Amino acid sequence: MRDPHMDAPHIVIDNVSKVYQSGGREVVALRGIGLAVPRGQFVCLLGPSGCGKSTLLNAVAGFAPPSAGRVVADGREVAGPGPDRGMVFQEYALFPWMTVADNIAFGLEIKGARRAEIDATVARLLSMLSLGDFGQRYPKDLSGGMRQRVAIARVLALDSPVMLMDEPFGALDALTRRNLQDELLRIWAELGKTILFVTHSIEEAIYLADRVVVMTYRPGTVKRDLMVELPRPRDPAAPGFNALARELGTLVMEEQRRHQHDELRREAAD
Template sequence: MSATHITVRGVNKVFKTDSREVVALKDINLEIPQGQFVCLLGPSGCGKSTLLNAIAGFALPSSGEIHADGKLVTGPGPERGMVFQEYALFPWMTVEKNIAFGLEIKGMPQAQIDQKVDQLLAMLSLGDFKHRFPKDLSGGMRQRVAIARVLALDSPIMLMDEPFGALDALTRRNLQDELLRIWAELKKTIIFVTHSIEEAIYLADRIVVMTYRPGTVKRDIVVELPRLRDPASAEFNSLKRELGQLVMEEQQRHHNDEIRLAAVD
């Protein structure tokens, strides 16, 4: 059994406005071993991204503790790399300069930077695009660059917030396969937020289903299907139906809550 890489203990998150408090996360407890691929799954409003941002150190919990790579999370740290849905590339930098940016900030010698960038360009099939700017790239290519920039920093933990959500189905599947290849090669611990049941089953060792607000852990499911996974298989679709029922229950709670709030207004 691998050592625990991320620990989430008794985490709560409350957002306060002038008129009320919104409990986004309630009593979240998770232990994630090193090298595990975990998907956080649930409908909008269940706190998936809130939990991921807490682990990243961008928005700390109101109470409870998170430890990552043996350290208490008090803010962002180099052991946790974040990939966003919006790509977050510098538009004035070429592909190779975007990938090299973090290494330059760290003060790495230029020869080492060039070697690292060339390795990542090859790994993510970006070599022919190294001198292009983000505006010249497709959405899939931009996301490859964003992933390469995080990999350049060699963070043992990768946090991914619906990174393929805006892509077409074919590009999305290609990048899912790329990510699985990179994960198998580099042995990263990955926490991946998605609202796609099929994506979660295709990618994850483990799926954490979250409830609609306040976000809690509804089910914690180990995915035992062998890789590579066939979405057309009976086993895949059996798990898809099970997860679909769990998510639909939370979507219905969300719908009922909206009706109740509308009636109050």
């Protein structure tokens, strides 16, 4: 008999709003966000700076609870960070005094895993992410792309069913970014993770995602929720890819212009 739990959404974002104080005034970062993410789906949150993509991701991670509404992960309301939700940041966030292998092992050691399990997991992930020759190197010895591989491996070591990724490839050159995008797709297909991925790149969103959620400029709401029906592997030069890029580009530019208009109005008021 099929487990009905497997058919329930893996992540539910239920009417989430976020308000914070900045410079003595109230800022509404998110308003009434509602999303249900099925298990194993790859979702990209897309929009211009200031639309609340990272704020929403942090709410799912449990780093910044919503002011209203709730986030539910695997049937449990999110009340803080947890090992069921692994986070990959743009800044790598590696421990510079630890080797690559020790960085990957860190979470497992905190959990109290057995040494044999830790060593086997680290060896498997070093191989999976093409880091086999770098286990005893330090982060300072690695390129940006290699450091991000280590950051991804560290999250995978904990076997979190949900991966939350905040513009993880944004600071990389185009070739390295594409290589890591392909690595991430391979890992996602192999391990079946549920992924929420923040990006401001339209091409990256289409290349990676099953589904693209376009957010409005502040207050962040869902402007459009689109399934990407293009077959994989995806060709950025294909007509269907470019047609979708134009559609998403129109949506994002509408919000970018609204952002610019808001900034000009604020400067005039000051």
